[in-house]
Amino acid sequence: MRLSLLVCAALLTFGCEKKPTEPKPADPKPVADVKAVTDGKQVVDPAKPDAPKPGDDAILLGEVGSLTGPEAAFGISTRDGIAMAIDEANEAGGVKGRKLAVRVYDDQSKPEEAASAATRLITQDKVLVILGEVASSNSLAMAPKAQEAKVPMISPSSTNPKVTAIGDYIFRVCFIDPFQGFVMAKYAREELKFNSVAIFTDKKSAYSEGLTEVFQKKFAELGGKIVGIESYAKGDTDFRAQLTNIKKLKAQGLYVPGYYQDVAVIAEQAKELGLKTTMMGGDGWDSAKLFELGGSAVDGSYVSNHYSADDPSPRVQEFIKKYQARYKTTPDSLAALGYDAARVAIDAMKRATELTGPAIREQIASTKDFPGVAGTITLDEHRNPVKPAVVLKVEAGQFKYVSTVAP
């Protein structure tokens, strides 16, 4: 407690104003308000001053997320999902008679910051488990640190296969890109009946590059033709030159496996250039920000994703109800997967014979039939779950459920 008060005092000294780059939440979210970023970029939760804090007798978990920068919406939703899971576990008595607390660091959507936040959580905060990251490039930067220190890491939503391949301490609770890429390629070929597709890839992102490779291979295997691939780099703002080249290809579809912020700008510029092709993407599109930034330019597109808020199953609807009551907004797949990742970690800690990295690791590895909101989780020998994906269509600024594809 005393320690956290000191942290707060330091926060006050440096001012608790919001960073200018932080997007404003669409609705007031009591716990979503990232009040401040300290020297160490640690985020405290001002809405829950009485929640257990690092330094109490609480069991400490670590979290690394993009709370600012171009992927801020990912980190904010994930943090909110995790916070809800932690609070629920505490209300139900905690773990081994102790409460849980989570220390969150903002990596500003940068891999090098994610890596140093992981190191900090391990060496300084001595957390038992690390939750994060969303973006595969950031998880890839963190994972070697966790692996070396034997601190289990669970990525809620990084889908690039290389993430968990880093070692036996690295897990995820989402499907992987060879499946996600296949789902969209199959949908494009068999449902949309496309013969020709162009791809626009982010060459700076492990996620985008991985999905490009899979889509290209699968679409061709299914008898389609990839008529061209253009690339951009995260941070670019003018995509017109590449889009002009793409327009000349006259493809029926354009696959853009990027993140929402870039995708929104790409869609707007494509519209402005009169490029009338159906856009398709992956989970990286998932944020309400896509519609705020992209407007009607993203209408008519298709994406693969982890979960749909339209899913009538009681497990999903109950989660949505609780989340809406708490945050006044509908959870996206990041929130669902953050919630699932935290619950898998908590479940493993409950079963572990002792609270050490190796003992917790063993129990995470044996996670079986766990009732996740974004699908039931059984981890395979590569520490990946095998789960269905959904296909969603963008209609009037919303994702609409289209179909579910089982692996």
Ligand code: PHE
């Ligand atoms: N799968 C993406 C990645 O690996 C991250 C992501 C997951 C983004 C879910 C949005 C929704 O980089």
